[in-house]
Amino acid sequence: QITLKESGPTLVKPTQTLTLTCTFSGFSLTTSGVGVAWIRQPPGKALEWIAFIYWNDDKRYSPSLQNRVTITKDISKNQVVLTMTNVDPVDTATYYCARRLLVRGQVLDPWGQGTLVTVSS
Amino acid sequence: EIVMTQSPATLSVSPGERATLSCRASQSVSTNLAWYQQKPGQAPRLLVYGASTRATGVPARFSGSGSGTEFTLTISSLQSEDFAVYYCQQSNNWPVTFGQGTKVEIK
Numbered sequence: 001q002i003t004l005k006e007s008g009p010t011l012v013k014p015t016q017t018l019t020l021t022c023t024f025s026g027f028s029l030t031t032s033g034v035g036v037a038w039i040r041q042p043p044g045k046a047l048e049w050i051a052f053i054y055w056n057d058d059k060r061y062s063p064s065l066q067n068r069v070t071i072t073k074d075i076s077k078n079q080v081v082l083t084m085t086n087v088d089p090v091d092t093a094t095y096y097c098a099r100r101l102l103v104r105g106q107v108l109d110p111w112g113q114g115t116l117v118t119v120s121s
Numbered sequence: 122e123i124v125m126t127q128s129p130a131t132l133s134v135s136p137g138e139r140a141t142l143s144c145r146a147s148q149s150v151s152t153n154l155a156w157y158q159q160k161p162g163q164a165p166r167l168l169v170y171g172a173s174t175r176a177t178g179v180p181a182r183f184s185g186s187g188s189g190t191e192f193t194l195t196i197s198s199l200q201s202e203d204f205a206v207y208y209c210q211q212s213n214n215w216p217v218t219f220g221q222g223t224k225v226e227i228k
Contacts, residue, residue, distance in 0.1 A: 049217040062216050105153040106212035109167035
C-alpha cells in the first residue's frame, strides 16, 4: 500500500521560510521513473502544482514559484522536503504531496491527506 | 503555460442522471490529460489518466474522452458519492497545470 503524509508548521509569519516534509511508504524514490510532487490549494480555490522531484534527482518547478521554492529528497528517510522562502499571506493553502504514477505524463496518484498552512502575523 | 478551462463551473444534476464535464486546453496536450475528484475536506483522487484510462478501482460509470484540446469526463448515472469537485490536469508541457474545477451538485 502506498501512502504519503505531509507535515510541517500550521502557522508561519510573513517573510519567514516554510519547510514541509512529505513522508512516504510503499515505494522507493530510487526506482526508475518514480517522482513526488508538491501541489497546493488556497481555501476555496483550485489546485496549483509547485514542484516535482524524480528518482534521478531531476527537479522541476512552477515558474511562478521557482525563485522561492526548493525541493529535495532524503532516500534514507523516505522523505521529500519542500522549502519556500519569504512567504506571504497569499501562500496560505493546503499543501499536498503526491506520487507520480508510472505511466506516460505526470499523473498524480495517490495523494497525501494535505496540511493546511496559514501565513499570518 | 497551457491554460486549462473547465465548464461549466457548477453542474446541477439529479441522482441517476448523466453528467458531462468539459475541459479545454489553450493548446494541444495530446492525451496527457488526467481527471481528479475532490470531496470536501479530502485530497484529490485520480479518476482518469491518458484522457480515457480509468484508474484502479474507479467505477465504470466514469469515462473520459478527447484528445488535443477538447476533453470530456462523463458520469453515466450519478450516485450520491459522486457529488464533488472535478479537476482536469495536463502534463504534456511544463508547467503542469490544472483547470479551475467543476462542482457537481445535487439538483
